[in-house]
Each structure stands twice: as C-alpha cells, then as structure tokens.
Amino acid sequence: MNQSYDTSKKIRHLLAGIFTLSLGASLIWLILEATGMPLTPDLGYVMNSVGDTGSINVVTAILMDYRGFDTLGEASVIFTSVAVTAAILAEPVFTLERPILSIITRRAIAYLVPVFFMFPLYVITHGHLSPGGGFQGGVSLAVLVILTHVVFGHNLAMKKIPFSLLTMGEYWAALSFGILGLLGIFTGVGFLANLATGVPRGIPGQLLSGGLIPVLNLIVGIKVAAGLSSLYITLEGNPRRKK
Amino acid sequence: MNPQIPVFITAALVWAIGIYGLIIHRNMIQICVSLSIMESAVIILLVGLAFVPGGSAPILDGHTGPFADPVPHALALTAIVIGAGFLAIALSLTVAMYRKYGTADVKKLFPWDETQ
Amino acid sequence: MNSLGEYIALIIILACLVLSALSAVLIRGQITTIIVLSVFSVLCAVLFAMLQAVDVAMAEAVIGAGFLTALFVTAADKTRGQGS
Structure with a gap:
C-alpha cells in the first residue's frame, strides 16, 4: 500500500x-x-503633478490626491482584514512567561528603540519629498511593535502598548480620513479634493508643502501601523479558555 | 538593450513556480508561501511594464529627462498592502483549523479519500 | 539601464530570483521555507530599485522581509505539532 x-x-x-x-x-x-x-506611458501625471498637488513624489501624489478614493478603499480592506481575523481567532490572551532573550540583549535594545523609531517617522513625514509614504512607514512601525513583543515578552509589551490603543488608533484614523474627505464637499469641490479647497500649497520641495498630503500620510501611517500590529497580536495570542 | 523582456519572462516563470507549489503541497503554511510567491510575480510584471529605458524614478527633484510611469507603481503599492491583508486572513484560518482539527495538513481532513 | 554591466547584473538578479522561488517551493521544512521566502522578497526589492520603482522597493522590503516573515513564523509556531 x-x-x-x-x-x-x-x-x-x-x-x-x-x-x-x-x-x-x-x-x-x-x-x-x-x-x-x-x-505609450501616460505622462500627464508626471507633467502636472507639481502644479496640481505641490508634491514632488509623483507616486505619493497619485495615491493621496488623484486617487485618494482608492486609498480609502485600501484602508477599508485593512480594516476588514483586522475584523475578520479577530472574528476567526478569539480575543488574545497571554499567559505569564519568562522573556526568551538575556538581560544584556534586552537592555541594549531598550536603549536602541528610540533610535529605531526615527526611520518610520522620517519616512512618514517626508512621504511627499522622498521615496516612502504612509504605507511604508506604517508597516515599519508595526514591525517595531512586533520587535517589542519578541524582545520584552508579551506581558510587558501589552502593558506598554495596550490592545485597546491599537484598536482605537485604527478606528479614529479611518474616521478622520473620511472627515478630511468631507472637507472638500463642504467647500463645494468634491470628495477628497486637496488644493482646490483652499489649503495653502507651500513651496514644493519643502517639508510643509502639498496641502493635505502630509496630513493624509500621517493618518494612513497610523492606520496601517495599528491594523497590522493588531493582526500580529491576534495571531500570536492564545484563545481564552472556557470556564 | 531593453531589460523588459527578461523581466517579463522571469515574472511568468515565478508565477508558474507558485502554481506548482500550490498543486504539490498539502500543508497550509506552504500553500500560503506559494500564494505569496504568485502575488510577487504579478508585482514584478507591473513594475516591468512601468519601466522606461533611460529614465529615472518618478521624483521630480530638479533633474529633467524621461521618468518611469507612476500609475503602475501606485497600483503595485496598493497590491502589496492588500496582499499582506489577505495572507493574514489565510494564516489565521490555518491557525483556526489547527485549533479545531489538530492538524495543518489538508490531506488529513479527508481520511476516507484513498487516492491522495 | 545604460551600460552592459548593469544589464548583466540584472540578469544575475533575475536568475537568483527564479532559483530562490524554486527552492522556497521545493525545500522541506517550514522554517527553512519561510526564510527562503524572505530572501526572495529582498531580491524582489533589489530588482524594483533597479527598475526605477523606489517606492515599491521600500514597501516590498518592509512588508515581505519584515512583517510577513514574522506573521509566517508565528503561524508555523502555532500549528506545530504531531499533525504537520
């Protein structure tokens, strides 16, 4: 056989x-x-993006200004993924455990963590000037949350970064994205309009430029970071035992 | 020399390798790995389509000249993040299956099937 | 993509990409498969940076090599037992 x-x-x-x-x-x-x-490649975006949006990174200009509605849909896909994962697996519970790494490693990484946070914050805030943006910086922040979980143990990490904070961050970021989109409707232009609503453009190439694009980058970064790290925590935790 | 043709051939080969892994494996983790490989193949194809010979990255910091097409880049960026979302759902289904049946092997869910 | 040297480097990276995808599918052992998938993602990021797509390269490096590896290792740890 x-x-x-x-x-x-x-x-x-x-x-x-x-x-x-x-x-x-x-x-x-x-x-x-x-x-x-x-x-033939459509060069209209490349020719007009600085005049239309004030952002010199054309990919960020397309994601946050021309196709902002698609970004809202993508954010809702992340939201749905988090909701489905939380529905399939139960609420995460962590039992008491010893940290795996030694004390020297933990102290060294504890001094290095503030330095690690510089890279995602730079990527998010300079999303309209250099390669990067809300998605990349948000995923880097989520990886840093995973790093604190792996190095310091689940109990301390859940005490420092509680699960309700991540859930609330996801929720409020999605809501504020929609409210910023409504700003265009109240000024009579259209949903998720950027410079036509009257926000200042700034000088293209400087940090405060591009109208609403840095704000949207920050919101998308918070949303992606909260969503992906809560995906990891839901997958890592044990199910709550039935009494 | 136009590098687009070898990039397209590589994308098709990587996609076919992902299909092969999807067929021969019975473990859910390895099925998820094959799905991730197939998704990467599609992104390679999109980035290869956006390539412009002699161009540069679409960041307008002063220099002129041809730029790569930015629309497929935005599409590929969206596809990567959504792929992470659906792989998370697939992996959580795997963990739920292990909690219920005690195995991550699809074959062992059907013990009456003699042909597999 | 102007000189012959860059073209040869691109061909080498494409060959390594196909080889790493093949070994990620064919190698036995879950953790080995996951680490080879991470190497595949890093090679993808290098390829995207060569093909003028720097934003996509950064996203692929962060998600494929960082986040998805952690997720896969967690799932493999949760489903480790007598069944698999």
Whole structure:
C-alpha cells in the first residue's frame, strides 16, 4: 500500500510539473505578444503633478490626491482584514512567561528603540519629498511593535502598548480620513479634493508643502501601523479558555 | 538593450513556480508561501511594464529627462498592502483549523479519500 | 539601464530570483521555507530599485522581509505539532 502511495505521489508531481511548464510557456508567449503592441506611458501625471498637488513624489501624489478614493478603499480592506481575523481567532490572551532573550540583549535594545523609531517617522513625514509614504512607514512601525513583543515578552509589551490603543488608533484614523474627505464637499469641490479647497500649497520641495498630503500620510501611517500590529497580536495570542 | 523582456519572462516563470507549489503541497503554511510567491510575480510584471529605458524614478527633484510611469507603481503599492491583508486572513484560518482539527495538513481532513 | 554591466547584473538578479522561488517551493521544512521566502522578497526589492520603482522597493522590503516573515513564523509556531 505504501509502495502504491509513493508511486501515485510521483505520478502526481510529474503531472503537476508538466501542467505547470505548459502553463508557464503559454504565459510567456501571451505576455510577449501583448507587450509587442505599441504602448505609450501616460505622462500627464508626471507633467502636472507639481502644479496640481505641490508634491514632488509623483507616486505619493497619485495615491493621496488623484486617487485618494482608492486609498480609502485600501484602508477599508485593512480594516476588514483586522475584523475578520479577530472574528476567526478569539480575543488574545497571554499567559505569564519568562522573556526568551538575556538581560544584556534586552537592555541594549531598550536603549536602541528610540533610535529605531526615527526611520518610520522620517519616512512618514517626508512621504511627499522622498521615496516612502504612509504605507511604508506604517508597516515599519508595526514591525517595531512586533520587535517589542519578541524582545520584552508579551506581558510587558501589552502593558506598554495596550490592545485597546491599537484598536482605537485604527478606528479614529479611518474616521478622520473620511472627515478630511468631507472637507472638500463642504467647500463645494468634491470628495477628497486637496488644493482646490483652499489649503495653502507651500513651496514644493519643502517639508510643509502639498496641502493635505502630509496630513493624509500621517493618518494612513497610523492606520496601517495599528491594523497590522493588531493582526500580529491576534495571531500570536492564545484563545481564552472556557470556564 | 531593453531589460523588459527578461523581466517579463522571469515574472511568468515565478508565477508558474507558485502554481506548482500550490498543486504539490498539502500543508497550509506552504500553500500560503506559494500564494505569496504568485502575488510577487504579478508585482514584478507591473513594475516591468512601468519601466522606461533611460529614465529615472518618478521624483521630480530638479533633474529633467524621461521618468518611469507612476500609475503602475501606485497600483503595485496598493497590491502589496492588500496582499499582506489577505495572507493574514489565510494564516489565521490555518491557525483556526489547527485549533479545531489538530492538524495543518489538508490531506488529513479527508481520511476516507484513498487516492491522495 | 545604460551600460552592459548593469544589464548583466540584472540578469544575475533575475536568475537568483527564479532559483530562490524554486527552492522556497521545493525545500522541506517550514522554517527553512519561510526564510527562503524572505530572501526572495529582498531580491524582489533589489530588482524594483533597479527598475526605477523606489517606492515599491521600500514597501516590498518592509512588508515581505519584515512583517510577513514574522506573521509566517508565528503561524508555523502555532500549528506545530504531531499533525504537520
């Protein structure tokens, strides 16, 4: 029985390999055929972005100004992911445990953590000037929360960064994103309008420029950081025992 | 020399490798790894489409010249963050399955199936 | 992408990308698979930085090599037992 099981497994892997090879070859042919067609990049965004938005990073200008509504949808996807994970796994509970790392490592990392926070804050606040933005800086902040959990143990980390703070951060960031979008409707322009609402533009290339774009970057950073770190905490915790 | 053609071929190969892993594996963690590889292949394809020969990154800090197309970059950025969200849901389903059935192996959920 | 040297470097990175994806699928052992997936993400980030997409490179490096690795290791630790 074991012999026939191994044989059927080999046959299955061979069939999967043949199927995958034919699929990959046809995909290569399809992509090369499709990209052989003439395709001109749309340079309107690159030409007009500094005049329209005041942000010199065109990707941030598209994400936060031209397609701000898509960013709101993406933020709601993160919100849905957190809600579904919290519904599948129960509320996290951590039992008492000893920290894994030694005391020297913990003290050294405790002195280094404020330095670690400089990088995500720089990335978030300079999102319209240099590569980066709300998403990248927010994920870096979430990784720092995971670092405190791994190094200092779950109980101390949950005491310093409580789970309710993360949930409230997610909730209020989503709400304030919508309220900032309503600012455009009250001034008669449209949902999530940026410079047309009358906010000052600033000089492009300086830190305070781009109208609402730095504020939106900050909100998206808080939202992504809170959402992804609460995903990790929900996955890491044990389920509450039934009494 | 245009580097777009080898990038497209690599994207198709990596996507096919992800499909292969999705077929041959029965463990949920490895299925999630294969899903992550397939998602990366799509992002490689998007970034390769946005490439402009002789251009530079779309940050307008003074220099002129051709720039890469910024719209696929924004799309790829959105896709990466959403991919992290759906992988988190898949992994939490794996953990819930382990809590209920005591295994992360899809094969062991169907013990009456002799052919697998 | 102007000189021949950059082109050769791109080809080498693409070959390493395919090799790391193949080994992430074929290697046995969950932790090894996850670490090889992290290496794959870092190689993806280098490729994106070469292809003029610096924002995407930063996002892929932070999410793929930092956040998803922690999530995968946590899930592998939670499902470790006699079943898998």
